[in-house]
């Protein structure tokens with residue numbers, strides 16, 4: 001149990017601290033050169049999460065769980081701070097105080113949601129309080145389906161308008177994931193009656209099919225961007241970043257599917 005807590009904590013931190021570090025980089029890229037204060041703040045968070053990422057790889061297997069609990073708290077604070085920074089930037093953009101900056105408001109909102117998710121995960125891990133499997137399945141899918149729908153929209157809007165075929169494909173993914181998100185929300189509003197094994201299993205299967213094909217699309221886009229074969233304003237690191245987030249979602253779906261088939265109805269395992 002202690003081993004699982006340590007492994008799970010470090011896995012979340014290794015994945016998400018790199019993501020937070022890259023968000024800082026994307027924010028900085030989008031600021032105007034005169035926004036030196038915001039640039040400094042973005043650099044501060046880049047270094048903060050790089051330090052956290054490095055530290056997360058430095059623990060030995062026999063580390064005291066209390067040390068990891070302490071580390072989770074420390075990272076929780078950092079995630080709260082970057083969340084507040086992102087929301088501040090969103091406020092500045094939405095009140096038109098940064099004309100000419102180049103991050104979409106939806107992207108800034110999106111990365112703040114990811115920070116909030118990370119923060120909640122750390123909190124839950126430290127509480128040792130695991131949601132019932134059925135609740136976790138619906139909540140996690142609602143979160144990630146919206147993330148995937150947003151990614152499709154970002155890709156569609158950051159491709160050069162002359163990349164008509166790829167932009168069409170991105171729009172189709174956007175529509176597909178919007179529909180899946182609504183389906184997930186329907187299931188959410190029908191709870192707890194909707195939380196049957198066959199319905200949840202079908203829900204996961206259906207989501208997995210679409211996430212796989214979006215993941216493949218992102219992988220292709222990433223390669224085309226890296227090889228400079230398509231016209232866009234997508235940074236290669238952003239293409240890789242959204243690809244990794246799709247892979248993460250697939251891992252979570254598989255984990256849930258495994259837990260569902262394995263353990264019947266009332267088991268409280270959360271990734």
Ligand SMILES: [Fe+2]
Nearest residue numbers: 019111114241
């Ligand atoms: Fe992200």
Ligand SMILES: [Fe+2]
Nearest residue numbers: 114147242245
């Ligand atoms: Fe994302």
